[in-house]
Amino acid sequence: MSVPRLFCPDLHEGPVRLPDEEAQHAVASLRLQPGDPVELFDGRGRRADGQVHRAVAYSLEVEAGEITARPFDIPVRITLAVAMPRTHRQGYLVEKCTELGVAAIWPITTERSVTRPKAAAVAKWARRAVEAAKQSNRYWLPGIEAPQPLAASIARRAEFDSAAMAHPGALSSFVGFFAGGSRAGSVIVWIGPEGGWSEAETDEAVAAGVTLTGLGPTILRTETAAVSVCAAVALLGN
Template sequence: MADRFYVPTPWTEVIQIEGPEAHHLAHVLRAQPGEEVELFDGRGTSVLAEVVEVRKRNVSVRCTGEPRRTSNETPELILAVACPKGDRLRWMIEKITELGIDRLIPLKTTRSVVEPSEHKFHKLEQTVVAACKQCRRDTLLQIDDLCPLETLRSHFPEGATQLLWGEADADDAIADKSPSSGPPRQIVAVIGPEGGLTPDERNLLHCWEAKAISFSPFVLRIETAAVACASRLVGQRRRKEF
């Protein structure tokens, strides 16, 4: 199975790989001309290629197959999460990428402890790339800017989005298999901070007609709840239960 490398499109017949991906290919894997690799563009397309020339700062490869396009699955699965501390955020992003979540919205809530900077999220893009390479996923997890909870609903169209929020003692069911308004185009699951959402924030979610759901009878850490939620949502999408 060919090693994978993230190279944004557009692609030509001969492609120059540069930066961290070239370093990994040339100096870690010590690739030689003639070896097969697989490129993906982070937007759903991949292609097989052959190493042509290895230089100190870049590697030339030639496409040897037809590009393959991964169709977008519906509904789009989005986690809106109050960020956990330190390396737990990196771990969470790695795991929800591997599981197949499409988009992450970092939430700012009243009891949020961490509000990562734009620079922090930029660094975490490499975590997303590495996870996609490992799990052979062709689309990158999209990470939005930090979003105050009170403005979250305005990011999504009315009638096309199902809104969920995690609550330990809530109903276990995620989605109605036959919603009267038709299948949603997006499912957004809100996971609050470890101190919990405030009464005002809970009331706001109720006003938005968000459905409270439970992933465990116990109180979970943020990253554990995110992974449990991701697994449930992706599983239901694969079984076409939305």
């Protein structure tokens, strides 16, 4: 039986108390008891073995052992700047991209966005990312930012080694773009809404040094495109 993994943002050696929501899951669902072994991680690359010290009424205290640092989960740090899909598909996007090693998710608003998430949605996505990280054995949580305009994200192009925008009319493929020398360090990829990008938006991106790339011969939903990009980076980056 595998050792349960628990998220502990305030990780340090010695006794630690888990956040209420994490403790409730550990006590009510996993039914952890004093003496049970666990693995703790803080979402920033630090982890420790631990042993449950106290478990009562949805409160969990763990004795954490030596803390060790882990490298980032995949060699390339990928940021997705994505026009989020409709509400019922947002969690899927966050979950699957987290499993595949995404470093950051920037929700963006575009001319044709089908939804404009509020800042409060970030907390919900963050919880989904924690669960996905626990399941997929990740030690780093993706940084999920508050929604921002497309123009604001394009203005940050210089923060990355390479940049691509998914576009069904692009002459080059994302796989070719990435495998052809864009694998070092960090990459940002823009994923558009169901209605696609406007011409003004693609012109703005290209002017900022962003490469338009295709994701295959079919038209993909936003969440499918996001997962496809992360899968390609995870596979080719290794």
